[in-house]
Amino acid sequence: MESSSPSSPSPILLNIGGKKYSTTIDTLTQREPYSMLAAMFSGRHNVCLDSAEMVFVDRDGKQFRHILNWLRYGILPTLTDVEYQELLREAEYYQLLGLMEYMKSNMPESEFTREEIIKIIQSDKVRLRGVNLSGLQLSKLDLSLVDLSYARIRKTTFSHADLHKAKLSDVEAEGSNFQHAILRECEFLGANLSGAVLDGANLQSANLQDACLVGCSFFEADLRSAHLQNANLTNANLKGANLEGANLKGAKLNGSNLRDANLQRAYLRDLDLRDTLMDGARLGGANLLGAIR
CATH class of the missing domain: 3.30.710.10 (Potassium Channel Kv1.1; Chain A)
Structure with a gap:
């Protein structure tokens, strides 16, 4: 009607x-x-x-x-x-x-300084869920196991930080810097990471389901066994990334760069790969059933 x-x-x-x-x-x-x-x-x-x-x-x-x-x-x-x-x-x-x-x-300024964050993570109870840390310099900090769900971390620097098993579901992390950060087993469910830089980051077994990864850079990042179901990777740079065993079911890869990426044993079933750069990509054992190339 x-x-x-x-x-x-x-x-x-x-x-x-x-x-x-x-x-x-x-x-x-x-x-x-x-x-x-x-x-x-x-x-x-x-x-x-x-x-x-x-x-x-x-x-x-x-x-x-x-x-x-x-x-x-x-x-x-x-x-x-x-x-x-x-x-x-x-x-x-x-x-x-x-x-x-x-x-x-109209987003407010960060609620904390770097020094205050250091004091918080050194305390017994870390409460950072839903806070605003936008624009802070948090590189090289140990933030493993920290719950940052729903936090605003736009243009925040986490380069070389340890975020092993941290919870970042539904964060607003547009334009943030995670270069060479440890993000193993992190939860990024539904996160907005559009334009973020994750070059060289360790994202083994990280959960990025339903995340907005538009324009992200994962140059030579380690995404082995990562969960990328229904993630939006439009125009993302995954050149040289290690996606061995990663699950990309339902992911959007329009305009993404997967040149020289390791996609061995990755789940690529039914994906539309026509607008994806895949020169030099390794696809041995990948599930490409129904994929459009």
């Missing part, structure tokens, strides 16, 4: 992840005309209706109220660290470029 005309003043009913909203097509299309929402309700596409004839979108319904208020008034309330991360993820999904820029430009 097609949505009504963009000029229609009548309300439209939405079911976002089970939460119900009423708004207008003007609200959904005017402030962010290049967003996914604007495209959905442009009148050019079919929309999915639930049993109550409401437009259904399988996303976070709680955070959608902030999105609607942004589209209506161009403002946001004060958010907790966790809410910030959740809303930023939804803004990225809906491609609300204005909201993303607003959130990133």
Whole structure:
């Protein structure tokens, strides 16, 4: 069923992840005309209706109220660290470029100094979950086993740091530096690492499922047995990386560089590799069943 005309003043009913909203097509299309929402309700596409004839979108319904208020008034309330991360993820999904820029430009300064972080990690109880450490210089620190889930670590330097088994799920780590860091068995579930530098990092058995790795550099990184299911590796540099035994099920590799990479025994089944640079890549024993090359 097609949505009504963009000029229609009548309300439209939405079911976002089970939460119900009423708004207008003007609200959904005017402030962010290049967003996914604007495209959905442009009148050019079919929309999915639930049993109550409401437009259904399988996303976070709680955070959608902030999105609607942004589209209506161009403002946001004060958010907790966790809410910030959740809303930023939804803004990225809906491609609300204005909201993303607003959130990133209004991100508060780091809550701690390097010296304070050193004192924290030397204490018995390390509490860094959800904190803002953006822009800090944390190279060469022992951060193994630290829980940084939901933290804001944009443009933070972790080069040569020890983050063995650290938890970094859902972190906002855009543009951060992890060069030669120890990231073995780290949890990066759903993390945003777009533009991050991980050259030479040790990511053996790291869990990067559902992570945004767009434009990341993994030059000569060790990703043996890494979990990269459904990760977005668009335009990532994996030249010379060791991906032996890595699981890339459902990963996006458009424009990525896998030249001279070790992909032996890697799971590459059903992947679209047509736009991927793979000169010199070693593929012995890799599962390429159904892969498009």
